[in-house]
Amino acid sequence: MTIYSCYLREDVGTQPPNNYAAYASTLKRAPRQAPVRLEQTLSEITGPRFDPEHVSAADGDLSRWNGGEALGERIIVTGRVLDEDARPIRETLIEIWQANAAGRYTHAVDQHDAPLDPHFCGLGRVMTDEHGVYRFLTVKPGAYPWRNHHNAWRPQHIHFSLFGPSFVTRLVTQMYFPGDPLLALDPIFNSIPDTDARQRLVAAVDIDVTMPEYALGYRFDIVLRGRDATPMEV
Numbered sequence: 001m002t003i004y005s006c007y008l009r010e011d012v013g014t015q016p017p018n019n020y021a022a023y024a025s026t027l028k029r030a031p032r033q034a035p036v037r038l039e040q041t042l043s044e045i046t047g048p049r050f051d052p053e054h055v056s057a058a059d060g061d062l063s064r065w066n067g068g069e070a071l072g073e074r075i076i077v078t079g080r081v082l083d084e085d086a087r088p089i090r091e092t093l094i095e096i097w098q099a100n101a102a103g104r105y106t107h108a109v110d111q112h113d114a115p116l117d118p119h120f121c122g123l124g125r126v127m128t129d130e131h132g133v134y135r136f137l138t139v140k141p142g143a144y145p146w147r148n149h150h151n152a153w154r155p156q157h158i159h160f161s162l163f164g165p166s167f168v169t170r171l172v173t174q175m176y177f178p179g180d181p182l183l184a185l186d187p188i189f190n191s192i193p194d195t196d197a198r199q200r201l202v203a204a205v206d207i208d209v210t211m212p213e214y215a216l217g218y219r220f221d222i223v224l225r226g227r228d229a230t231p232m233e234v
């Protein structure tokens, strides 16, 4: 078998374990046996390519939908997507999904007793530019209850999916907001053992990104693999 140049394995503690008792559903889906180590092959170190023409400018604007403006605090979320050597990942597809300002997803499974917003669908997609930069305009998602344990509430968050240049760099994660008191109580956030790695999931307010009189700006850089890798979702 031909062995190609491969990606390094993650540092211990910088990624969540497959099973984390406080995050109840991980116990149902985690493998019960130790993983088998396989060498990376060509099918893993290549990946899908997405044509920028398939993503419109409107796809990155979640602040308006269905002929009107979404309710809530308008925000800009931007940053760079980098590889393990801090090089920009150009023309890579990023998709996000999130709850509306009241903490409700536009999804049949979400039955939380909070109002839907007819002008917010909660889905967005953009491609990074030649510098690896992405940008979304959206509204700040609300916290919402979930049934992981008694009186469990998720901190405000935005789900991210990145395809990156290969299947090995595929990343699904969540972005959080600075100063959220629910972070200390959240088993998903706290399933990442390493404190510094955990903080990589928290965006920073950036006044230079902020549009005066219009929208508060947040910066959230994402690193695909390597020692500074953004933690994945369990």
Ligand SMILES: [Fe+2]
Pocket (backbone or CB within 6 Å): 099, 154, 157, 159
């Ligand atoms: Fe969520």
